[in-house]
Amino acid sequence: MKHIAIIGNGISGVTAARHIRKLSDHKITLISAETEHFFSRTALMYVYMGHMKQEHVKPYEDHFWAKNRIDLKMGFVSKIDVSNKKLIFESGEEMPFDDLIIACGSKPNKFGWKGQDLEGVQGLYSWQDLELMEKNTQSIDRAVIVGGGLIGVEMAEMLLSRSIKVTFLVRESRFWGGVLPKEEGELVSRHIKSHHVDLRFETELQEIIPDENGRVKAIKTKAGEEISCQFVGLTAGVSPNVDFLKGGAVDLNRGVLVNEFLETNIPNIYSIGDCAEFHQHPTGRRNLEQVWYTGKMMGETVAQTICGTKTAYRPGVWFNSAKFFDIEYQTYGWVWAEPKKNEATLYWEHADGKKCLKLVYDKNNHSFLAANVFGIRLRHKVLDYWIANQTKISQVIGQLEDANFDPEFYENSFPAIKQQFQSQIPQTV
Secondary structure, three states: OOEEEEEOOOHHHHHHHHHHHHHOOOEEEEEEOOOOOOOOHHHHHHHHOOOOOHHHHOOOOOOHHHHOOEEEEEOOEEEEEOOOOEEEEOOOOEEEOOEEEEOOOEEEOOOOOEOOOOEOEEOOOOHHHHHHHHHHOOOOOEEEEEOOOHHHHHHHHHHHOOOOEEEEEEOOOOOOOOOOOHHHHHHHHHHHHHOOOEEEEOOOEEEEEEOOOOEEEEEEEOOOOEEEOOEEEEOOOEEEOOHHHOOOOOOEOOOEEEOOOOEOOOOOEEEOHHHEEEOOOOOOOOOEOOOHHHHHHHHHHHHHHHOOOOOOOOOOOOEEEEEEOOEEEEEEOOOOOOOOOOEEEEEEEOOOOOOEEEEEEEOOOOEEEEEEEEOOOEOHHHHHHHHHOOOEHHHHHHOHHHHEOOOOOOOOOHHHHHHHHHHHOOOOO
């Protein structure tokens, strides 16, 4: 019986532990420096907003771990002794292992801004970040958020729920400009502004200014404008949480380097989730995949290999989902901010400016490639099938209502969408 040690009890590590237990009787130890029990990271905002309590964001009851013989170890790993196959904890304690899974997640980016470590300045990723945000936002009335991404929108919604005024600094000329095309970026920007967020485009942080007690009192932009605030949220993306591995035997780039089997350069040591970086992604996607569902799939995959069935990571068609205040967002396949040379797009937007659908297809063979959808729910299974099977765009348009996932009492926009798309598409397609 082997001992499997897993550093990190987020979705990747926990999924690996669960599936190893389904497949074997190996001894399993989950190691966490964050919380004793796994929680849904995407639900942190709802705890702050008062919609949920901590116990509501734990997918498993506390007794689940003992029942399934998964040991929990609280502690911070400071070093991996590869030669002797043991973990060295910050406390000096040691733990031997036979196989090791590194699943230590991400940390919020900092870019060396002057004042970035002041009291009242923070990111939002861990449970400790949530607790710190509770402390840092007590009795304040103005905040600045730096970085235009999904976490920034979540943080803005959290702050507004407590009547804290928000100024949002975005470096690009539109919201999430490196990800969203122009039409979708403008839709999201309008929606954020409609919630009374002071959204500033092409605005970059120069420095964070302290008061006499070492707490933030203002920020200065690169244009020289000073904005008073008592809280600064740093949400300019995340990076792999691998500082404790630097200088060690495990190969790193931005993250822990792995092959298609999620193996590192050291035998019996694997890495999964936000901290794992492929030498070359097995399906040609980005080498870092910092998304909930891909972390889950990596956990399932590495469990197979550790339990004797060597399995390559094959995540299938890319998808993601999120929420911008009250507008739900789904994406299937790769919808690039700027279309590739072989791509053509079809775009429909509702008159209310809160719903849209974009379809992307190949101009050469007319196959359906990808979709962005805001404010309408589509069936994952249907979109996944169309993309994976290179369905012709004309067939997709004709069968669009097959993908409708909204309840019957929602407005049915599909007749209008189909009519517009059929008028947009060339007759030769």
